[in-house]
Amino acid sequence: MTEELEADQELISVEMLGDGIAKISIDRPEALNALNIDVLISLRDAVIDCAESDDVAVVVITGSGDKAFVAGADIAEMADMTPLEARDFSHLGQDTFSTIDASPKPVIAMINGFALG
Template sequence: MDYKNLIVEIDDNILYVTINRPSKLNALNKDTIAELHEAFADAKEDEETKVIILTGSGEKAFVAGADISEFSDFSPEEGKQLAADGQAKLFDYVANFPKPVIAAINGFALGGGLELAMSAHFRIASDNAKMGLPEVSLGVIPGYGGTQRLPQLVGKGRAMEMIMTAGMIDANQALRYNLVNHVTAQDELIEFAESMAAKILKNSSVAISAAIRAINANYEAGVNGFETEIEEFGRCFGTEDFEEGTSAFLNKRKANFPGK
């Protein structure tokens, strides 16, 4: 598919999804959200895609926020629908994606940009990255999962402070807050993300999908994550990957997982 606002490329089972609106600091608008959904939906069905690296074009921004001009005159009902649609199409979709999603944060990740990065399964930041949720400075709150995912990652008190002050933190502070897993030099960001993807690719994609579901279950209201873990653990025993993994271990050889 041809995209207006994305660059989508695949190499060695890694799908690179790059948000490409440099003149707008890669800000999210309706079209970009729709294209991201389409790219992820295609990746879900593509057997060649095993890991996704999500980043922004240029050196200034991952995603500098949402395109405010699109919703500055919305009514309360339209605002509610905007958040619901965005979460369903993109943010929750990425968070529950069955294949690993690594956010490579280059530069600014603000508002919807940080919310998108937090939807990924984990985050790597360049040393020039700046992160924050400045929505209250516009008279609104984060609407794409920010009030939920930020406390999960950094704790309630720090999330309250970040959201109430509308301030930014740098990459090293984000690392101390556990908002990102690693910080690298900007020119090494994608290479580092690729090294993490390479480690993931050595393992069972079926088991990784099961682990994503089990981990996410812990954060779903009314769901017992331990029960989900038990179910997913048992289901793994019926897979070809389990048969291959245990056989390789017992025979002291490297596993060659079929992904089934």
């Protein structure tokens, strides 16, 4: 497992709502929007793209569906990881959240249901 893996862009959508508002949606409602490797990579990349865009003034992150914002880490994916892969997964999560935290644009979490993890 490496961070250079191609992320599945269908797991994240970015929509411009107007007035400089970019909405990033995590789109895994069947898994309560649990964070797996592809979601973390796609989310990090989407936040970077928004931060670098002159068209974006603020970023809103939400989860799709009506049950959960994010259910935390994808435990099913983690079950098959070696200890080193689990460490890398943890580092990827930390890197993703550090990227959100360091964004030069305000980032708002639009909580819509469970927020776990």
